[in-house]
Amino acid sequence: MNKNIITHIKDNEIVDTLKTIFKELQLIELKIFEYEEFFHALMHVDPKMFIVEINDVKNPYLKIIKIMKKSVLTRDVPIIVITKSKSKELFDQLCHLDIQAIIYPPLYISIMKLTIESVLKSEKDREMLLSTQDIQTVQTVMISSLATLAEYRDPETGEHIKRTQNYVKALATTLRKDGLFVDELTDENIELIYMSVPLHDIGKVAIKDNILLKPGRLSGSEFETMKTHTTLGYETLINVGSKLKSSAFLEYAADVAYTHHEKYDGTGYPMGLKGDEIPLIGRLMAVADVYDALVSKRVYKESMTHSDAIDIIRSGDGTHFDPRIVACTLKLEATFQNISQTYIDADHLYKSNSQLATLLENNLLKKILVVEDSRIVRTITKNQLVALGFEVDEAEDGVVGLQKVQSNKYDLILLDLEMPRMNGYEMATEVKKMSQHPIMIAITAADFNITLTELKTFGIMGLILKPLDFNRIATNYAEILRAKE
Ligand SMILES: [Fe+2]
Structure with a gap:
């Protein structure tokens, strides 16, 4: 059985006490120091519990716990908060977080041990209730939760997900109507593609705020870090797939995360794939993502007009984008414009x-x-x-x-x-x-x-x-x- 516990504790005395308890209970402690690491850990280690020290209302973990509680993927991870503060405001906020326990130091080993054991036991009971029939549902819900989690961290999203999903679907159905990619673009696959598009930037969850939210241009090394959102996303989805029994849907999701920044002439990242080596979903997403980025306002730029954006898509014909998909985009110009207006950022x-x-x-x-x-x-x-x-x-x-x-x-x-x-x-x-x-x-x-x-x-x-x-x-x-x- 997995015995990982994530902790974020600053006080050395508490750290030592917990260490003794974890040793006795044979639990594995994973210490995190910055909250960006937390999302990464959450994705990869399937923690049995999260123990965090919070001493004031400005602590970022208050917000993070709120986010965790909103996502089906993470809301059942038991949380214990240790606090030295006697502030009523903090206490009130903690009470509304649906956490398992609030502990005030000094920490007595026996009491703390008992608390951890009982929280772990109730978690185990809950897991037993989950029948195998639920696994399919869990899988679907988990995916949408992952996307939601990504949205909380990504300043660009908002309606971005709905828009790109619809551009990609419009392209896929029109290409098939025109007799292109007919073997791949079955009704079922188009639906899978549509559902996996929201996960294209899931890897951004693990990119640090100072890079992800930077208003100006990224420096060379910052951009290199930003690029890793493709491989991080791919790894996360493959990891989920291996835990849940892999599915066609997760394969599409992993493909789109991995290849949406590849370019048709081989100059993209992370692999430098060329032409049809790039999975179709990656080639579709490339056009949708770029068009949407151009016509949307971002922290670092104003929005561009529809016709200027279309000119840029046209100029990437055969270099950045698959020529068949560019031709289809030009045909669907009015549809693209309608989609962008329908799901405009509030x-x-x-x-x-x-x-x-x-x-x-x-x-x-x-x-x-x-x-x-x-x-x-x-x-x-x-x-x-x-x-x-x-x-x-x-x-x-x-x-x-x-x-x-x-x-x-x-x-x-x-x-x-x-x-x-x-x-x-x-x-x-x-x-x-x-x-x-x-x-x-x-x-x-x-x-x-x-x-x-x-x-x-x-x-x-x-x-x-x-x-x-x-x-x-x-x-x-x-x-x-x-x-x-
Ligand atoms: Fe991306």
């Missing part, structure tokens, strides 16, 4: 929209109804607003929209004007009859014949031309609110 939008932030913070605008017949426009609008923190309902025409307004309370209706069954003017006329009705703003494709004066006769107080600009919605809404006062 803080990116939020920071560039100070007016929106004010409305949200002051609770002036909470619930929005989007009435729009185009499904794609509706979905994009809804996702963006939800990402910003609004509650959003949707309706595909005036009839459904009116029903919703009658049975719900909204602050704002974003209203398309041209729609089948009941158009925006008709719906607004009905809404206007209600004694207390939400503010209505029309959203319409460039139609310069409509004037706001005209719209106001229908009760519509604002007009915004497509494509939607959220800052303009916010400004418009704030102005209408002010005029109402």
Whole structure:
């Protein structure tokens, strides 16, 4: 049986006491000194327990334990906290962490030994309850937990995972439709690829903060360290595979972690693989990852426009990327743009929209109804607003929209004007009859014949031309609110 215990203790006396106990109980102690090592250890040693000394509320392990408790992979690792502090604030925080024990020194060997033994015993009882049937479930859940854990450490993620997953899926299905890679791209494999993409950067969990979160350019040696996220990720996934009985899914996950920075002409890393030597999932991910990095804002750079990003993908044709995948990306340009807009990073939008932030913070605008017949426009609008923190309902025409307004309370209706069954003017006329009705703003494709004066006769107080600009919605809404006062 595995007997690894991870410890992070600064006090020498405590270290000595624990050493004696571990020896008596034949446990293996793995000491960690910096918290970056902790994630690495967690992945590799399958610890039976974690014992940590925490003496103030600023200690980073408080946050780390919270993260551990959120992940199915690590939440059952028993934790004992040793603290010398009598602070009530710290005590309160510890009580909310769902840990096994809080110990105040001096440490008595007999008591401490008893505590460790009983924690280990209850852990063993819990393990016995896990039937083999659960293993498949555990495997699936574990993978998503690994990805979540990576997200906590990676500043880039946010919606990055959802976007890259969807770019890769769009590429895979279109390539197959065009008769390319048909043997590999079966329905089942496309699904496996889609599920494994979130694990591509899992190795970043073990990269230190000063490199991972550095705002400026990385130095030569820092970049070398950063590159190891590919091999670290690969090793971790292979390791998980060997413990859980390897699966096609884990093979894909290991492949994408290992090869997403390889280049088609052999100049990538970590192996310098060339052409078709690079697994297909690595070649797909390379395009998706680069496109997404270019159009997204990062700590060290601003975002680039879609067409500039596409130019860069095109210029990597045959050197960085597989020409077949570049051709497919160019074909899917509109789809790529839609995906990036649908899963846009919330803080990116939020920071560039100070007016929106004010409305949200002051609770002036909470619930929005989007009435729009185009499904794609509706979905994009809804996702963006939800990402910003609004509650959003949707309706595909005036009839459904009116029903919703009658049975719900909204602050704002974003209203398309041209729609089948009941158009925006008709719906607004009905809404206007209600004694207390939400503010209505029309959203319409460039139609310069409509004037706001005209719209106001229908009760519509604002007009915004497509494509939607959220800052303009916010400004418009704030102005209408002010005029109402
Ligand atoms: Fe990466």
